[in-house]
Amino acid sequence: MKKIKMGLIGFGNIGTGLVRNLENHKAIIKERCNCEVELVRIADKDITTPRNIEYNKNILTNDVYSVIDDPEIEIIVELIGGLEPARTFIADSLKKRKHVITANKAVLANFGKELFNLANENNVLLLFEGSVGGGIPIIRGLQQGICANDIKSIKGILNGTCNYILTKMTDEGSSFNTVLKEAQEKGFAEPDPTYDIEGYDSAHKIAILASIAFGQEIKYEDVFVNGISGIQSVEISFAKELGYVIKLLAIAKSHNGEVEVRVHPTLIPNDNMLASVLGVNNGILVEGDMVGETMFYGRGAGQDPTSSAIISDIMAIAQSIIEGGFHKDTRLLSLSNPKKIRPIDKLESSYYLRFIVIDRPKVMAKISSILGDHNISIESCIQKGRNVGDYVPLILTTHTAKEKAIQDAIKEIEKLDIVKEKPFLLRVEE
Numbered sequence: 291m292k293k294i295k296m297g298l299i300g301f302g303n304i305g306t307g308l309v310r311n312l313e314n315h316k317a318i319i320k321e322r323c324n325c326e327v328e329l330v331r332i333a334d335k336d337i338t339t340p341r342n343i344e345y346n347k348n349i350l351t352n353d354v355y356s357v358i359d360d361p362e363i364e365i366i367v368e369l370i371g372g373l374e375p376a377r378t379f380i381a382d383s384l385k386k387r388k389h390v391i392t393a394n395k396a397v398l399a400n401f402g403k404e405l406f407n408l409a410n411e412n413n414v415l416l417l418f419e420g421s422v423g424g425g426i427p428i429i430r431g432l433q434q435g436i437c438a439n440d441i442k443s444i445k446g447i448l449n450g451t452c453n454y455i456l457t458k459m460t461d462e463g464s465s466f467n468t469v470l471k472e473a474q475e476k477g478f479a480e481p482d483p484t485y486d487i488e489g490y491d492s493a494h495k496i497a498i499l500a501s502i503a504f505g506q507e508i509k510y511e512d513v514f515v516n517g518i519s520g521i522q523s524v525e526i527s528f529a530k531e532l533g534y535v536i537k538l539l540a541i542a543k544s545h546n547g548e549v550e551v552r553v554h555p556t557l558i559p560n561d562n563m564l565a566s567v568l569g570v571n572n573g574i575l576v577e578g579d580m581v582g583e584t585m586f587y588g589r590g591a592g593q594d595p596t597s598s599a600i601i602s603d604i605m606a607i608a609q610s611i612i613e614g615g616f617h618k619d620t621r622l623l624s625l626s627n628p629k630k631i632r633p634i635d636k637l638e639s640s641y642y643l644r645f646i647v648i649d650r651p652k653v654m655a656k657i658s659s660i661l662g663d664h665n666i667s668i669e670s671c672i673q674k675g676r677n678v679g680d681y682v683p684l685i686l687t688t689h690t691a692k693e694k695a696i697q698d699a700i701k702e703i704e705k706l707d708i709v710k711e712k713p714f715l716l717r718v719e720e
Contacts, residue, residue, distance in 0.1 A: 292325045294608050297357035299379055300369030301334035301341065301350070304393065304420075307593025308367065308600055310343045315601060323608040327365070333357045334370075358383050365607055367600060368392040377401050384408040384416065389611075391603040393420030393596055399497040399510040415610065417603035422448065422495045423572050425595030426588040427602070432502045432576070439578025441503040443543040445719065448495040450570035450590045451479045451486040452518050452538040456555075457568045459526050460535060466521055478570055488517030489538060489553040496540035500551050503576070504544055506628035508551055514634040516554035525644065525716065528672060528685050529557055532642075535565045539719060548632040557642050557718040637693040640669070640718035645684045645703065646710040653708050654684070660702050661688070664695040681710045687718065 298305055312319075312329060320326050332345075333354040351357075357366060358379065366383045368390060370376050377397050383390050385408065392398070397405070398421055409416040419429045423446075432441070447453050451473060458469040470487070473479035485491050493513040500508045518538050529536050534557040542551045558565055563585050567573035572590030577583050589595040647653050658668060672685040688696070700713050 291320075292612060294325055294327050294365065294611055295330045295360075295363050296327055296365040296367065296604065297331045297333070297360065297363045298329060298367045298369065299333045299354055299357055300367075300371070301332050301336070302369065302371075304593060304596050304600075305332070305334070305367075305369045306341045306343055308369065308597045309341075309345050311594065311597040311601060312604075313344070319601070319605055319608070323605050323612065325608050325612050327604060327608055330363060331357045331360065354379055355382075358386055358388070363388060364611060365389045365391065365604060367604070368394060369600075370394075371396070373397060373400060377405075380405055380416070381408055384412050384414055387412050387414055389415045389417075389607045391417050391420075391600055391607070393418065393600060395421040395491070395494040395498060396510070399494040402498070402501060402509075403507040415607055417606060418498070419603050420596045420599035422498055423574060423586065423599075424588065424590040424592060425598040426572060426574065426586050426590065427599070428499065428574050428576075428586045429502065429599075430602075431584075431586060432499065436576065436578050436581050436584065439580050441544065442577040442579060444496070444499050444503055444541070444574065444576050445564065446492075446496065446499070446540045446574035447537055447564055447567045447572055448492040448540045448574070448590065449486050449489075449538060450572060451483065452489075452492070453567065453572070454478050454570045455487070456518065456521070456526075456536055456538065459521070459523065460530070463523060463526070465523055466519065487519050489515040490517075492538060492540040492553045496542055496551055496553060499540075499574075500542035500549065503542060504549055504629060506549075508542075508549065508631070512551055512631045514552040514554070518555050520714065521555055522714075524683060525642075525714070528644070528683075529642075531672065532557070532670065532687065533560055534558060534642075534718070535560060536716065537564060537567070539564070541719065544629065547629055548636075549629045550632040550634075550637060552634060552637070555716055557716050559720065562719075635692075635694040635697070637717075638690055639693065640690055640720065641688045641696055642716040642718060643686045643688070643696075643700075644714040645686070646681050647684050648708045648710070649680055649682045650708070656706060656708065657684070657686075657703055661686075661699050664691075664699040666691045666695055666699055 332350045366388045455469045493515045497510050539556040540553045574586040667689040669687045
């Protein structure tokens with residue numbers, strides 16, 4: 291029985307979980323792939339910190355190139371994260387004709403095309419199931435399961451930290467800062483949560499999914515990004531009253547030769563399938579022309595879910611090695627007619643607007659007049675309490691309007707002496 295040798299670069303939280311799960315599942319791998327996969331070297335800059343697993347400590351090194359340059363190693367798994375030196379390590383591994391598996395969403399969202407070109411030039415595979423959605427098989431779902439479809443849209447809850455925070459705020463009425471602190475104490479949020487709560491993590495992931503779905507290179511810089519740090523309890527309360535929940539959605543849509551890719555907190559109806567995705571779970575709704583709407587749901591992060599995805603890639607490569615042939619990856623290569631990225635100011639959506647205004651007559655008339663001047667039609671209005679001469683929240687929702695018109699109207703309204711602070715906006719996804 292053939293033995294395939296593998297190297298690992300990165301022995302942190304996910305790397306530790308992978309080593310443990312490789313050992314626990316070696317019998318399944320052997321039976322289903324008709325070969326043995328042997329981890330022969332692990333490279334990490336930290337070779338002194340104890341890992342709470344059983345492993346061969348003799349294979350641990352801080353010399354990354356002892357892995358990349360080893361002629362016997364056929365598969366390399368990269369799990370150090372970040373842009374550099376991960377990008378260089380992946381590129382050099384591919385140039386050495388090693389098959390590479392990565393869960394590095396940042397590298398793929400910024401340098402995917404370059405790396406896929408290198409893989410194809412060297413007749414090796416670059417697989418990345420673990421880069422989006424943890425153990426959810428969304429990458430292969432798009433690449434294989436529904437690849438015959440013309441993908442119309444992807445809407446996803448792709449960050450468990452944000453979803454946990456918004457779920458707790460909705461269920462308990464707690465403030466953003468209170469729930470964030472709790473999430474950090476439970477290990478659901480990093481000590482510096484910026485990457486998650488400002489939407490950057492979700493933006494990297496939707497760039498990858500959109501690239502696959504629409505068959506062209508879409509980079510992180512093409513994604514419009516807003517995070518959830520500005521969400522207040524009042525938004526949660528009014529959303530409930532209007533029949534919505536607030537989720538940080540990553541959205542990619544194709545229409546008329548253009549692609550829009552965006553991440554922002556979004557109002558979605560209570561009966562939307564994504565509204566029931568709670569806590570740290572992820573959910574991804576994909577619409578194809580033949581299959582209609584398909585939902586992918588599960589644990590989006592953590593040692594075991596991500597290990598599941600990475601080991602599935604290991605098994606796919608092992609099977610290809612045994613069979614003696616590789617499927618050439620043509621995704622993310624230059625296409626003859628890629629779609630243009632639609633700028634955010636061309637978006638058409640419904641909107642939720644919160645104004646803090648002085649409570650006196652004709653306030654609503656002034657605001658609605660400005661909205662009307664920009665061809666924005668009001669759908670509903672909520673004003674709680676009555677305290678003449680003091681400031682109160684005024685909530686409006688609109689019918690479908692253009693983003694540029696909304697932004698221009700907001701700039702005009704915030705200059706009024708009846709408005710206390712900058713108006714707050716949420717987009718609505720029906």
